Amino acid sequence: MRMGKVAACLLALWVGGACAADRPDAEAAAGAVQAGKVAAYRDALSRFDAAQAAAPGDASIGVARCDFISRYTDSEYDWVESAPADYEACTQMLAKRWPASPDVALFELGNDWDGDALEKGEALLDAAKAWPKPQQAQLYASLAEHAEEDDKGDYALRAVELGDATQTAEAVTHLAGKQEYAKAQALLERTPPDDLDWRATRRVKAAMLLPDTQAAQREVERHARAGVEVYQDARVRALLRAGKPQAAQAAMANAPAQAASWRALRFDVAVAAKDWPTALAQVEQETEDFGTRLQRFVKLAGAHPASMAQPTMLGTAIVLLMVAMAMALAMGLVFVPVHYRGLARRLQHRASKSPFPRVTLWHTWYGVATIVVVQTFAALMLAPELLDGGELRGATMMRLASWSMIGSALFLLPMVPVFDRRALLGDRAIWRGTWKSIVGWWLVLLAITTVLGALYAGMDADTSTEQVRMVAAMADEARDAGGVLVTFGVIALLGPMVEEFVFRGLLLGGLSRHLDFKWANGIQAVAFACLHMDPPRFVFYLVMGLACGWLARRTGSVAPAFALHALNNAWAIGMMMAM
Template sequence: MQAWVARALVALVGVAGWSGACAQAPTPEQQFAQVRAEKSAAYQRVVADYDARIAAAPEDRALQIARCQFMAVASRDEEDYMESAYDDEVACETALAKRWPGAPEVDLFVLQHLYGDESVKKGEALLKTAQDWPDALRRELLVAVSDANSNNDLDHRAGELALQATHMGDARVVSRAVSYLQGKGKSGEAVALLRTAAVPESDFEKGRRIDAALALPDKQAAARELRRWKATGYAPDPEQLVRVSLRAGDVATARMASRGIPAGRYGQGAEPLRFDVALAARDYTRAASLIEPAKTDQLRETFRRFVALLKASPASIFQPRMLIVATMFSMLFVPLLLVPGLMLLPVHYRGLVRRMDGRASTPLFAPIGLWHSWYAGAVLIVFSFVGAFAAVNSDGRLVVDGQLDSTAVFRMAAWGTGFGLLCMLFVARLLWRRALVGDAAMWRATWTRIVGAWAVLLVIGVLIGVFNHAVGFDVDTEQTKMVRALAGAGHSVGQWAVLVVVAMLAPVFEELVFRGALLGGLSRHISFGWANVWQAALFAAIHGDPPRLPYYFAMGLFGGWLVKRTGSLAPAIALHMLNNAVAMGLMLAFTA
């Protein structure tokens, strides 16, 4: 009996102990709160250690900057945000700036912890006063301001500063400097920089250098970079390996690597590479199956694939999906050709009103009417499509890793301009000889006006440049990128070929369109003043260069004025040729 009682007491004591232990065990929430408290205590111990060391060496500027940097790292811990660390960081930076105002290390530290426009503004201000900084600090400053400009989409300035930092021996922004040189058409310097630049510490920059090399005219440049960094342990992702292999012409490696590409959205990410691989492997049936006409929100990608496949295999047009795309684009294209006519309808009715009021306009060229203006507008639309069709390169892109392909841009300009000129011969033949090329007497009386107009344009260009710089406008536009790409094409197709297209063929085509057909047709229905303003405004708009819009507008006005004074397109063509020849000649000289 006593044994049974003892056993029962032991059981009761065990149950009570177990219940008490359960009641005293902390909850998971309490346990995590304890972890956070321990982390906060550890943070405070590190701060106290910094404080003690600073008290022993109050003039140690680097130690105090390190203290602020520690707080900055703690405040940016996304996994466990510490509000006290952020407050400590702000107080530390304020104390630093007050203790050592103007000290390079302090100014640099503060700059590296700013964001947005504020970082760009402060960084650019520091560059003006940092000429006497030690090289190491100035190099850090250049990288920081380059990063700030890049984050604000000011890529041209970011690349310029990256190039300066690279020349000072920094290895972190070489890829940005290479892209900047390529954008300026200096592909030879870009290749040389890749070969001689210091080895980067991070795999991220190695990958960026490979991507930058992909945009270079040298198709083997990216493959060389990849081999160089793979020897250091760098492992490319499948998408990058496919791009490099396609660029180098290694289709077998590209096909093997493409198996690791995940499926994605039709025109985004790495998904378009599947089409590029099929095209490079001449698997045209597979390539056609990857064209999806139903993706109406990705018409540009559909057009790219359609044109690339059609150029590689014209017979593929009979593939069902290709026929659907061809029909779809035809249905979009034909109404587009009617748009210039719709825009000119108000001009037509305005002309009717003027004739009813007895104020009929005198046309510049008797054979040219308003329907020729519509025809010229339609030619401009067709011109853009023909240029885009011709520009599609072997891997189906006009843009390679954010940089325009110089050779593709030249093809676009040459084929588009040539096709446009052929179409405008219909208008040119309506102009008698003097209205098209002038005569000796006209040239003797007009050449001074041409030079004078060009001089005024130069002054306008300088004033626009000063204004844009003063207000901080980003003057790097799609138009300037295209012009730089054309200059860069001088290395692959020859400088004289670029000059012929840009300084001879393009001016003749544009003058036939704007000062011939458009101004000629408009002047039949409205006053010359309004007709000249309208054609000049359209001429400026078609160039797509907002920071220099007044320059193009003034050039259009001068061209119309010369045609009015002489009754000939020749002086306007000469002014246009002079302008383009000087501008492109200077760019070719600087990119040689």
């Protein structure tokens, strides 16, 4: 019995030892895999070398060999110990053996990690004129990936024209930004569908920039027929753009409920489908980002005014009202020091003389608060995309400029009786005595514009601002839509009328009752220049403000200042529309 137990124990030990011997070791297994990979790597290099020996003049084989080796030089991803040295030797061989080969130049450009790939690529442009089209296209595609925004689109467009369809989205976006919509549409339609879902999605998003509301949906369908599925959010946006909100709702099935981007899309689809409860729920759920909540509030209130009765919407409306009141009161605080300065001057018997004696600081405060509050809330109501940093197009800018000025003019109507007819419209004597001054100041403003333009051109400075883009977009809109009279009416008449009434009538009139005229004129001119938010042309607006203030004091009327302002704006918009 005892011998049987011993035998059983020995048998168990033997079996256990045998199992332990058969159990794989992690380190040994990894070593075996690595050894196999090195052997396969060496075998592949041998095949490349054999192919090169058979075609010694084919640079593309040498490039493919170096490209293969480069895939095993990164220790964090895939690694063969000899690969870095092999890669260095391979690239040296390429440079020595085929120094003028397009394939070699493009390979070196694609593997330039020193940050000067753009400069090196642009240096190849002259030589690339003699390259085959596929290599030229590849060069322009590489430049598009490294270039700044101003040049990226041009390079992408050239790449597509040479046959590289991978840059289609960038090229279409570029053409749409230049409002060359017909060319962008034709380019999109003649390039074949992409074979990668992320690039297909970018093409759909680029198509949404075109006036054709069906373009994006056609891109989705083209890629679907080619077996490439566009990302779900882009598919939904394309349906929404095509005017199919119910289909967009159906396409949102299984979308993440809590993702912020999907909540925004769900809101837009609900508004388009007139699904007011769902839209209201998306407003209620946005509790962290007040800007996003405000944007949705504005959209929902505009689409469904009855929603304002809901507690969520009503609460946001109350907050907006309080913000408007705070902005207005803040404007009033600015004039408190002015009031006390005027009081001190009167005690010193240094009374100031205003060109508009009936204008008080109360009138001044009301006018400045009106133009600030009305224009701010007009932007919120008519262009809520600004809250997300969106870019406005010509039609939206025209609508925003028109309604903000109309709204300001309506709120300023109670201030009109403060001025007599002569102060508002002038008379024959005023016009006869000031028309030369108006023309003279206008020529001064033209000279300043010319000097600033030459100065910035010599410095190669970027002087594009929101003010410039807004006026340019409105000029393009007028030219494309035939709304020339409307554009001139807003920019050359309504805008100058409101601004002169506020700055030279109410602001200058109120300040000059309490301050020396030089100070009053300087303050209103600085405020006028700041309002335009155009730093590169600040000096221009400052001089215009000073000139208009001088005309107002000399004549006792805002009419000559309005004439100078209107003449300048009419000239500017006319020149832009003629370009």
